[in-house]
Amino acid sequence: MKLLVTGGCGFIGSAYLRLFVPQRPHNHYTNLDLLTYAGNPKNVASVSALPNYDFIHGDIRDNELVSNLASSADGIIHFAAETHVDRSIESSSAFVTTNVVGTHHIVEAARHCEIPLLVVSTDEVYGSLDEDDPPTSESSPLKGSSPYAAAKAGGDLLALASHRTFGTQVCITRCANNYGPYQYPEKLIPVLVRQALDGKPLTLYGDGRNLRDWLHVDDHARAIDTVFSGGKSGEVYNIGGVPRRNIEIAKEVLIACNQPPDQLALISDRPGHDWRYAVDDRKIRSELNWKPLISFEEGMGETIQWYQSHESWWRPLLGEAGGRRGLLN
Ligand SMILES: NC(=O)c1ccc[n+]([C@@H]2O[C@H](COP(=O)([O-])OP(=O)(O)OC[C@H]3O[C@@H](n4cnc5c(N)ncnc54)[C@H](O)[C@@H]3O)[C@@H](O)[C@H]2O)c1
Incomplete structure (x- = not known):
């Protein structure tokens, strides 16, 4: 299987590549990354010479590039985003162009190429909980507080709308805060x-x-792999910590x-500032048998x-x- 991975030089995308590129020599991984301040080639140094990996320096906002790369892929795992809440408060333009417009290009490419897409999203799209509120489920309303969270929610809604309107094969994961190396x-x-x-x-x-909630980045990478291979199209899966x-x-x-x-x-x-995030992740645990290992x-x-x-x-x-x-x- 040929996979197009976006944002693979960042914290979570690189953890996914470090884990799966060596483990799955039968798959080929193309990493499309703009190398913004958050993208670092050193994060993928351990896999960069492997024959089933290649790197494309480019922008998900470049529609032609995304369409071309998708046309030779069998699936897309979409990590690329602007991710720092403080930066989104200072200036939100790049958050809208990358997280909404860029994600739209990715969704359109998956639709036209008829290949499965996994959009890596965040529990921040649900907004803040009070101390005693129950955890958010996949059907909780989207009430993101920061420009980052609002832009991620926009990308999620475009992906779900494409599934509903055109039958695009899409799954979304919404994970808690990650910790681990290379952040x-x-x-x-x-x-x-x-x-x-x-x-x-x-x-x-x-x-x-x-x-x-806090989850080790490798457990997040394994959850993404689980949803990509076994998740039901059109569904959202929370991943807790x-x-x-x-x-x-x-x-x-x-x-x-x-x-x-x-x-x-x-x-x-x-x-x-959001007071609390907490997700109910019983769906991925019971339907797909995922659980954290660390x-x-x-x-x-x-x-x-x-x-x-x-x-x-x-x-x-x-x-x-x-x-x-x-x-x-
Ligand atoms: N870090 C967390 O705790 C957390 C939790 C849940 C979900 N997420 C989501 O996981 C994904 C990855 O997060 P991260 O922490 O690894 O982010 P990161 O900021 O560490 O990395 C983002 C990567 O995307 C690349 N990128 C940014 N804009 C791009 C563009 N226009 N075109 C191509 N590449 C671009 C950057 O160069 C970088 O390599 C994001 O979608 C984020 O919303 C993060």
Whole structure:
């Protein structure tokens, strides 16, 4: 099978490629990535010389390029997106052009080529929950709070509409926050590790008690593979994780980095900051038998160690990311 993978040089797309390119020599993977600030060829260095992998430097907003690549593919896994909530608050244009218009090109290509498409989306499209609300299900309303979440919801709706109107073979996954290696150092966990290693207070928005579900990126990659191979066309699948408050994550990082657990700095809150995300993922677990393989404790410990031992990967990226507040949704 020939797969077109978009955004494979980012955090999650590269985890998917590092896992499946070596494991599936009978498949061929073409990685289409624009190499924005978040895309890094080093993330896929371990697979770049393998015969069943190739890289195309290009933009999903280039409709002709997307159509041409799709015409020689048997399926598309669509990761490419602008993903940082803080950046979307500062300026949302690229979020609309990539996450909505770019996703539209991908959906149209899947439709015309009659090939299956998996759109990698996010639990942020459901918007914020209160402390005692039940987790969101796949049929919960879309109420994304940030331009990032709203643009992702736009892409999701275009994909579902194409299935309904034209019978395009589409599945959507909506996953919780991911953690793991190779995450751009503007996101919560790499930011906290950097601050801890530099002996600085760990900065948290608001009172730091915002609550998210957390999943290891490799478990997310396996869930995407499960939905692509066994999901029902036209369906959405939530992918959950383990609930932790941001302040709990920060304390784990401090302990792992041998810093005092109260070395924290609370800063003024992000505008429109969502209080809580939590998804009900019984559908993917019961219908497709997916479950995470990596425990939160094991995965988070290994992740913190990875950032501690890979300064040469993330330090050079700080020129661009370092001046930002760099705190995750
Ligand atoms: N990170 C999370 O916790 C999380 C959770 C759930 C869902 N998601 C979704 O998973 C997907 C991947 O997220 P990530 O964290 O790996 O993102 P990322 O920001 O690390 O990587 C995004 C990748 O897309 C590429 N890209 C951006 N615009 C492009 C364009 N116009 N054309 C081609 N390539 C382009 C970038 O170069 C980069 O390689 C996104 O769709 C995101 O919404 C992320």
